[in-house]
Amino acid sequence: MKPVKVGVLGLGTVGGGTVNVLKRNAAEIARRAGREIIITRASAKDLNKPRICDTQGIALTTDPYEIINDPEIEIILELIGGAGPVKDMVLKAIENGKHVVTANKSLIALHGNEIFAKASEKGVIVAFEAAVAGGIPIIKAIREGLSGNQIEWLAGIINGTGNFILTEMRDKGRDFADVLAEAQALGYAEADPTFDVEGIDAGHKLTILASIAFGIPLQFDKVYTEGITKITRADVEYAEQLGYRIKHLGIARKTPEGIELRVHPTLIPERRLIANVDGVMNAVLIKGDAVGPTLYYGAGAGAEPTASSVVADVIDVVRALTSDPENRVPHLAFQADALADIPVLSSDMFRTSYYLRLNAEDKPGVLAEVTRILADHQISIEAISQKVPLNNETSVPIIMLTQITLEKEMNAAIAEIEALKTVTGKVNRIRLETLG
Numbered sequence: 404m405k406p407v408k409v410g411v412l413g414l415g416t417v418g419g420g421t422v423n424v425l426k427r428n429a430a431e432i433a434r435r436a437g438r439e440i441i442i443t444r445a446s447a448k449d450l451n452k453p454r455i456c457d458t459q460g461i462a463l464t465t466d467p468y469e470i471i472n473d474p475e476i477e478i479i480l481e482l483i484g485g486a487g488p489v490k491d492m493v494l495k496a497i498e499n500g501k502h503v504v505t506a507n508k509s510l511i512a513l514h515g516n517e518i519f520a521k522a523s524e525k526g527v528i529v530a531f532e533a534a535v536a537g538g539i540p541i542i543k544a545i546r547e548g549l550s551g552n553q554i555e556w557l558a559g560i561i562n563g564t565g566n567f568i569l570t571e572m573r574d575k576g577r578d579f580a581d582v583l584a585e586a587q588a589l590g591y592a593e594a595d596p597t598f599d600v601e602g603i604d605a606g607h608k609l610t611i612l613a614s615i616a617f618g619i620p621l622q623f624d625k626v627y628t629e630g631i632t633k634i635t636r637a638d639v640e641y642a643e644q645l646g647y648r649i650k651h652l653g654i655a656r657k658t659p660e661g662i663e664l665r666v667h668p669t670l671i672p673e674r675r676l677i678a679n680v681d682g683v684m685n686a687v688l689i690k691g692d693a694v695g696p697t698l699y700y701g702a703g704a705g706a707e708p709t710a711s712s713v714v715a716d717v718i719d720v721v722r723a724l725t726s727d728p729e730n731r732v733p734h735l736a737f738q739a740d741a742l743a744d745i746p747v748l749s750s751d752m753f754r755t756s757y758y759l760r761l762n763a764e765d766k767p768g769v770l771a772e773v774t775r776i777l778a779d780h781q782i783s784i785e786a787i788s789q790k791v792p793l794n795n796e797t798s799v800p801i802i803m804l805t806q807i808t809l810e811k812e813m814n815a816a817i818a819e820i821e822a823l824k825t826v827t828g829k830v831n832r833i834r835l836e837t838l839g
């Protein structure tokens with residue numbers, strides 16, 4: 404059979420890694436796919452930039468549409484990124500009857516509903532394994548491996564840059580800015596790294612995971628998002644004294660009222676495997692009703708780990724070239740006409756435990772005032788400890804862990820606690836999940 408011709412848009416970290424893996428493993432890949440797969444054309448913004456890949460044998464252009472409109476090309480790899488100009492590129496490729504493989508989570512999270520509808524209309528595949536948790540085959544695991552289950556919840560460390568920063572800060576006492584610069588140099592970070600540190604990238608990935616886990620349309624605008632920039636060294640230490648690690652998690656949970664979609668720093672018991680996932684590694688913990696908890700671990704970013712997923716998608720597409728479109732794995736795991744309209748809950752409706760840190764005057768009755776406010780809001784305290792004052796301060800840090808409570812009640816209680824004359828400054832609140 405003739406080789407399958409592939410065109411690549413974008414030759415940066417992921418594009419370069421993909422060229423390298425497809426070339427290096429060509430023979431093995433052909434044995435798996437049943438056909439030789441070759442990259443014949445690639446588009447780059449700057450043709451003379453130094454690259455991590457060898458482009459010998461690949462015709463380069465600065466115009467992606469030359470490739471998108473090339474009738475010889477069967478599969479387009481969109482590895483440019485962003486939800487701007489690439490949206491039209493992907494829609495045009497689909498329009499031209501080409502299959503698309505992308506690593507672009509913002510594109511899928513923001514425009515996936517439209518893109519998948521168009522792809523179904525045209526009978527082509529849009530594959531996006533590399534968009535979530537880099538090299539971990541998490542899309543395939545949920546969409547195919549767990550398809551007999553009702554998924555109850557999932558929780559994941561799904562931003563490599565953020566986990567790398569938190570790990571280096573905790574283990575080596577390094578500065579935030581310094582570690583972020585290293586993550587950028589290593590090719591882990593997004594073009595705009597605020598996407599990594601403010602939880603937006605994790606929010607994009609959570610949007611995708613929740614859709615394929617629960618069979619709901621993609622709805623990034625409903626994800627509650629908090630980043631890692633407000634995590635302090637003191638909180639990391641206090642959490643550890645209590646037996647917890649602070650990780651930045653994306654959590655999707657089905658409740659009787661609706662679905663919680665939230666991205667935020669989270670205390671998790673240090674004995675959990677996921678609490679010990681460090682550096683650029685990602686992990687996703689999924690609870691299915693039949694299988695119980697399952698955990699997936701691997702590199703969340705970087706050229707070749709991400710390329711591993713891109714290439715696997717290319718092979719899947721090649722294997723599916725001869726199948727009828729209706730017999731393929733649905734883009735969002737559930738049949739497109741069977742997506743459910745389950746409400747996504749506002750953050751007021753979240754139910755979780757909390758770690759609270761506040762500074763209070765060191766005198767009798769202060770703790771009683773704080774605990775009375777919590778009791779008024781039906782919030783039970785799991786643990787409480789008073790720390791030694793820092794320097795010569797007259798106020799003392801108080802750390803509390805609560806039992807599961809409604810976030811609306813917690814917000815109201817925090818407002819009342821902050822209004823107390825004996826409490827100085829803000830209450831620092833971090834959610835806590837036992838993930839059991």
Ligand SMILES: NC(=O)c1ccc[n+]([C@@H]2O[C@H](COP(=O)([O-])OP(=O)(O)OC[C@H]3O[C@@H](n4cnc5c(N)ncnc54)[C@H](O)[C@@H]3O)[C@@H](O)[C@H]2O)c1
Binds near residue numbers: 467484506590709
């Ligand atoms: N870097 C990672 O570890 C990683 C992991 C998973 C997913 N992703 C996703 O993969 C995509 C690519 O990320 P990256 O890290 O490789 O970014 P990158 O910046 O290294 O590469 C993108 C490349 O696209 C080029 N480009 C921009 N406009 C172009 C155009 N019009 N035509 C052709 N080329 C153009 C840029 O010059 C750049 O070389 C993004 O969607 C990103 O979110 C990245």
Ligand SMILES: N[C@@H](CCO)C(=O)O
Binds near residue numbers: 562592593
């Ligand atoms: N910037 C992303 C790339 C992988 O999606 C991260 O650090 O996880």
Ligand code: NA
Binds near residue numbers: 535536540
């Ligand atoms: Na993946």
